[in-house]
Amino acid sequence: MDEPAGFVLQCRTMPAALPSTAAAAALAATDAADAAPAFSPLYQQIKGLITRELQAGVWKPGESIPSELDLAARFKVSQGTVRKAIDELAADNLLVRRQGKGTFVATHAEQQIQYRFLRLMPDAGSDRGMARRLLDCRRTRAPADVARMLDCKSGDAVVQLRRLLLAPSDGPQGGAVRRPSPEGSPPPWGGPAADGKPVVLDEIWLPGALFKGLTAERLADYKGPMYGMFEAEFGVRMIRAEEKIRALAADAASAPLLAVAPGFPLLSVERLSFTYGDKPVELRRGLYNTEQHFYRNELN
């Protein structure tokens, strides 16, 4: 009855009613526990409290969080209020509801939501994923432009990766499914893969402080999506990303890696990914060969 969880402000009189991202803005101040006022509807406050637990790693990706009734009791509010908070978190892809089982912390390592951030689709045939080839993995100091994007100081420690993604390349027509595929259906994570046309040339920058033990070996060893590894091995969850897309001519350095002539038009995709509190934690610059693939987008 008198648990230590009575944080919730029962503010029935709001001073000025923050626009709508009140809770999100309050969370930007990552640590300072009681610094931000954050007066907002009860369910927004609950949402903020749950987000904080997620951020603190109390409930790990893939695990289930307490039931709605449980949370309602903890926060001393009704189930409906908790439900509304969870509804929004589910809409934000932070939680996943599963009827009869519970509510789970979303993860990049799931079956269906794999490649949540990769919008490249083949023109023909179904998407069978791509093989990865690591070109480069080194720790260095952040150039000025990278530092600015990652919200750190120029010269700070960063990890730089360079990768190639290769399409399965099954026969000339690229139509239906060919090639017996010795392993089975799942996409060929890394591995030899021998052939396959290069489609994406990636350059990835990560803050060195967050990714201490990241090495080429660990990258090669991990089977599964890279963002899945980030959350499992380094506790860094990618929540949201912004991309800037352009058309660019292949330069002398990139062209041979993508097996195209210099000047060949490539899609340039600059992605900045964020974790909790809108903190940028990855800068990714990709060059896509869109001869047999396209970037799919949905507008609502």
Place this chain on the structure above:
Amino acid sequence: MDEPAGFVLQCRTMPAALPSTAAAAALAATDAADAAPAFSPLYQQIKGLITRELQAGVWKPGESIPSELDLAARFKVSQGTVRKAIDELAADNLLVRRQGKGTFVATHAEQQIQYRFLRLMPDAGSDRGMARRLLDCRRTRAPADVARMLDCKSGDAVVQLRRLLLAPSDGPQGGAVRRPSPEGSPPPWGGPAADGKPVVLDEIWLPGALFKGLTAERLADYKGPMYGMFEAEFGVRMIRAEEKIRALAADAASAPLLAVAPGFPLLSVERLSFTYGDKPVELRRGLYNTEQHFYRNELN
């Protein structure tokens, strides 16, 4: 008490529980009133009924729909159920809630949501919109590829438009706001505009049957977003769109119009827009010069 509005099926026992897009799927059959079974939660049925009214044009874009209590009385359900239906429709951008005023039919002709589908942003300076220049407007027969996308027969009547969008072009640096702008802040709809660098070359295909009186004059006369005109003048509401994006080399025909050299890398954006019932009603093929602009996308 016994109004003629008692359509709602109070199905407490669902046969097989359609996945989730049950109501949406049911609406695909545009007319056939009672053909589709469409058993689903009450609020989904309400959502479907409201959508049908929108589709029928009972409530026009920009107008307000009846209040929640009113709708609840009509449909003989509680306000909470209507609320949940409206919540989803608002999330789908079909309705807009305004506290204290009511719920309104979303429109492309609004201030903030203008350019809902245009994701092109200038590298520097704030977005001041672009001037339009109509190159071509003619009625013709649909080529095979266009017909396939628009879900009609090859040779059916279509309207073909070709446009140029021009950036404001204020001085060399393109930095802060320059040029006194004699009219004021709003973007320069059409008009002379005299200068301005061409940024987008658009080719638009519309089903002829839906756009009867569309002429170059009416296009030029209309001030405001093109999608706003489509809904005001032709009753065609763009709800959703899918885009396929590639990098392409400028060809001999496009290059001079965009004032670039042949072979210059351009962003190719193919957009298919849908109205109610996922019916495709516009195919738009654009070539974007991304030298000083980029295509912005957000991943969640």
Place this chain on the structure above:
DNA sequence: CAGTGGTCTAGACCACTAG
């Protein structure tokens, strides 16, 4: 002031999952 949407509650019954 009356009417609107926004929040919150409490309780009922349902469908799904797993032991």
Place this chain on the structure above:
DNA sequence: TAGTGGTCTAGACCACTGA
């Protein structure tokens, strides 16, 4: 069978808008 999320209701009070 017990526990979970999913739906639905009824009613309370609130904040915002406009006459």
